[in-house]
Amino acid sequence: NAGVTQTPKFQVLKTGQSMTLQCAQDMNHEYMSWYRQDPGMGLRLIHYSVGAGITDQGEVPNGYNVSRSTTEDFPLRLLSAAPSQTSVYFCASSYSGALEAFFGQGTRLTVV
Amino acid sequence: KQEVTQIPAALSVPEGENLVLNCSFTDSAIYNLQWFRQDPGKGLTSLLLIQSSQREQTSGRLNASLDKSSGRSTLYIAASQPGDSATYLCAVSGDRGSTLGRLYFGRGTQLTVWP
Numbered sequence: 001n002a003g004v005t006q007t008p009k010f011q012v013l014k015t016g017q018s019m020t021l022q023c024a025q026d027m028n029h030e031y032m033s034w035y036r037q038d039p040g041m042g043l044r045l046i047h048y049s050v051g052a053g054i055t056d057q058g059e060v061p062n063g064y065n066v067s068r069s070t071t072e073d074f075p076l077r078l079l080s081a082a083p084s085q086t087s088v089y090f091c092a093s094s095y096s097g098a099l100e101a102f103f104g105q106g107t108r109l110t111v112v
Numbered sequence: 113k114q115e116v117t118q119i120p121a122a123l124s125v126p127e128g129e130n131l132v133l134n135c136s137f138t139d140s141a142i143y144n145l146q147w148f149r150q151d152p153g154k155g156l157t158s159l160l161l162i163q164s165s166q167r168e169q170t171s172g173r174l175n176a177s178l179d180k181s182s183g184r185s186t187l188y189i190a191a192s193q194p195g196d197s198a199t200y201l202c203a204v205s206g207d208r209g210s211t212l213g214r215l216y217f218g219r220g221t222q223l224t225v226w227p
Contacts, residue, residue, distance in 0.1 A: 031213050033214070033215070035215075035217075040219070041219070042201075042218060042219040042220065043201070043203075043215075043217040044217075045214055045215070045216075050212070050213060090155060090156065092156075092215070094213070096213070099144075099161075100146065100158050100161045101158065101205075101215060102158065103148075103155045103156040103157075103158075104155055105154065105155040106154070106155050
């Protein structure tokens, strides 16, 4: 059972480039979300989804875009990368808001 | 807005000690509280989940308690080992409206257990 899979694990981008961080889960979870983790800031919610076709903004959504066309996948798009988006990104999923959340191994992104 | 605070920010103890990590939250409208472990450069591993209607959960040497009315949780680690060295994160899940299912994290307690 793969759980939550994130790709890539590491990425270096130039300012202004765009890219998509992939997240897939094989547990048939309805809830999926993206967080960024920065030193001294803890984990902050970027976007989340409560099911296919439904997404909503979290605490720090600017500069990011998401869509949820299937239950399994929840990609995060950086539209025009900025150095402030240098961070570690985590994808998480859970069967419902009341149950345990499972996290991927993270994507370490550096924007130069 | 939900605010989650973890005390202490760092803790260094000798092997074998029993220890307590603290977590507090400002809004008691929560679905559950989870304790996670994070090793350097790795993802988050769920340790314990306490539903809002529960008072405590146990797993091996770990015991987590929840006092929802006072907005507090503790993670008790018995007989600590060097392998317990990691950052421990507390997160609460909102239970209504725009907070439904969202996790709010504390900044973590960095634990070092030395032999």
